[in-house]
Amino acid sequence: MSYPGYPPSDGYPAFPGYPPTGQESVYPPAGQYTYPAVPGGFPPSGGGTYPAAPPNAGFPGAAGYPAPGGYPASGYPAQAGGMPAYPGGPGFGVPPTGPGFGGYPQQPPAQSYAGGGPAQIAGFPGGQVPSPMPGPPAAVVQYTQGTIQAAPNFDAGRDAEILRKAMKGFGTDEQAIINVVANRSNDQRQKIKAAFKTMYGKDLIKDLKSELSGNVEELILALFMPSTYYDAWSLRHAMKGAGTQESVLIEILCTRTNQEIREIVNCYKSEFGRDIEQDIRSDTSGHFERLLVSMCQGNRDENQTVDYQKAQEDAQRLYQAGEGKLGTDESCFNMVLASRSFPQLKATVEAYSRIANRDLLSSIDREFSGNVERGLKTIVQCALNRPAFFAERLYYSMKGAGTDDSTLIRIVVTRSEIDLVQIKQMFTQMYQKTLATMIASDTSGDYRKLLLAIVGQ
The missing domain is CATH 1.10.220.10 (Annexin)
Structure with a gap:
C-alpha cells in the first residue's frame, strides 16, 4: 500500500526491518508523515527508542536517531546536537528539513561546480544515496564554519x-x-x-x-574593521578615483545576504556620506549597472522552501530569453537571478540543464560578455556552491606571476568567521593542493604567518 508523498519502498536505504515486514499496510497510518510507534514494527515493541544508526552512518550521536516522539519539525536535530561533516563539498548530503520523509539526505548532483563533490555519501549501504524523494518540497540547510571562533576566557x-x-x-x-x-x-x-x-x-x-607596513599592515587593519564597514570600505575604494574595480563590486554585492547588503548600504551612507546606488550608476553602465542596482536593494527572496514548479517555469523562461531565441532578453536573466532565493535558483539551474541540454553557466557564457557575464555567473555559482566560488577567486588571486593581495586579504578576512573551512575543502578538491600550501608559496614574512594563522594552519 502506498501513501501520497511517500517514496517507493526502493527509495529508502536498506536498513534492516525498515519498513517492518508485513506492516506496510499500517506504516505509517494514513495521512501522517511522522514516525509513530507501530505495534510490532518501528520502533521495536518495548524498545521505546529508535534503533541505532548503522555503523558509520554519519548521523549525529551514538544512538543515531532523535529521541522517541517522532522526528522534530525540522527533520533533524539541531546543529548543536552534532551535525556530521558532509562529504562531497558544502551543501551535499545535508538533510532536507520539513515534514515528510524523515529528513533523509537528497542525492547530490553527480558533479558539483568546478568538478566538486562525488555522487556518493558514506553512511548509506554501498555508499549510495537514494534517489531524490517525491513529496512536499524540502529546504536544504547548509552548515558552514569559519576558521576563527570567539576566544574563550576573553579579556x-x-x-x-x-x-x-x-x-x-x-x-x-x-x-x-x-x-x-x-x-x-x-x-x-x-x-x-x-x-x-x-x-x-x-x-x-x-x-x-x-x-x-605593506601587506601585513593592510591585513591587520582589515581584521580590525567591523565586518560591515570593511565591505562598505571595499566598495567605496573600488569606485573611488579613476577607474572602477568591477570584480570587487561583483564579489561583494552578488554574494551577500539581504541583511548584509542593507547594512552595507546604510554604513556606506553614514560613514562616507554617499549613496551607493548613485555611485554605482555613475561608475557603471548598461545591463551591468542594472544588475548591481538590483543587488544593492537587498530584496532577494529568502524563503528556503523550493517551488519546483516555479523552477521549471523560470528555467523555461531563461531558455526562451537566451538559447531559444535570436538575441538575448537580458532583463529576464536579471529578474530571475536577482530576485529568487539561492535554493530556488539551484533548482532552476538543474531544471535548465534538462531543458537546454547544457548548463546555465555555459549558456550565460554564450549569451553575455564582460562584467554582466561575470556578475550573473557569480550569482549562479553561489546558488550551486558558494564556497567553490570563493575558492576559485582565491586561486586566481595567487595563480601566475604576482599576487592580487587585496583580493586574497579581503576573502580570507571576510569569510574567516563564515565558511572558510568549507572554502578550504573546496580549494583542495578543485585544485589538488591546499589553500595553505599556495599561500605559503606566494607570500612571505609576517604577512604569510598571519594569513596562515587565519586559515588555520
Whole structure:
C-alpha cells in the first residue's frame, strides 16, 4: 500500500526491518508523515527508542536517531546536537528539513561546480544515496564554519596590554600581534580597540599603522574593521578615483545576504556620506549597472522552501530569453537571478540543464560578455556552491606571476568567521593542493604567518 508523498519502498536505504515486514499496510497510518510507534514494527515493541544508526552512518550521536516522539519539525536535530561533516563539498548530503520523509539526505548532483563533490555519501549501504524523494518540497540547510571562533576566557584589557607591549620601545613584536589578532573574533577585536583607547588614551589603529607596513599592515587593519564597514570600505575604494574595480563590486554585492547588503548600504551612507546606488550608476553602465542596482536593494527572496514548479517555469523562461531565441532578453536573466532565493535558483539551474541540454553557466557564457557575464555567473555559482566560488577567486588571486593581495586579504578576512573551512575543502578538491600550501608559496614574512594563522594552519 502506498501513501501520497511517500517514496517507493526502493527509495529508502536498506536498513534492516525498515519498513517492518508485513506492516506496510499500517506504516505509517494514513495521512501522517511522522514516525509513530507501530505495534510490532518501528520502533521495536518495548524498545521505546529508535534503533541505532548503522555503523558509520554519519548521523549525529551514538544512538543515531532523535529521541522517541517522532522526528522534530525540522527533520533533524539541531546543529548543536552534532551535525556530521558532509562529504562531497558544502551543501551535499545535508538533510532536507520539513515534514515528510524523515529528513533523509537528497542525492547530490553527480558533479558539483568546478568538478566538486562525488555522487556518493558514506553512511548509506554501498555508499549510495537514494534517489531524490517525491513529496512536499524540502529546504536544504547548509552548515558552514569559519576558521576563527570567539576566544574563550576573553579579556580585552589583557589583549590591549599585550599589543601595547608589542609596539612599545624600539622594534615591534609582530608575532605577539599575530597571536592576538588571528585568534579573536571580529567582535572581540572591536572590544580590544575600545579597551586600548580607554587604558592608554591612544588609537590602536594609528599605533598599528605606525609600526607596520605593506601587506601585513593592510591585513591587520582589515581584521580590525567591523565586518560591515570593511565591505562598505571595499566598495567605496573600488569606485573611488579613476577607474572602477568591477570584480570587487561583483564579489561583494552578488554574494551577500539581504541583511548584509542593507547594512552595507546604510554604513556606506553614514560613514562616507554617499549613496551607493548613485555611485554605482555613475561608475557603471548598461545591463551591468542594472544588475548591481538590483543587488544593492537587498530584496532577494529568502524563503528556503523550493517551488519546483516555479523552477521549471523560470528555467523555461531563461531558455526562451537566451538559447531559444535570436538575441538575448537580458532583463529576464536579471529578474530571475536577482530576485529568487539561492535554493530556488539551484533548482532552476538543474531544471535548465534538462531543458537546454547544457548548463546555465555555459549558456550565460554564450549569451553575455564582460562584467554582466561575470556578475550573473557569480550569482549562479553561489546558488550551486558558494564556497567553490570563493575558492576559485582565491586561486586566481595567487595563480601566475604576482599576487592580487587585496583580493586574497579581503576573502580570507571576510569569510574567516563564515565558511572558510568549507572554502578550504573546496580549494583542495578543485585544485589538488591546499589553500595553505599556495599561500605559503606566494607570500612571505609576517604577512604569510598571519594569513596562515587565519586559515588555520
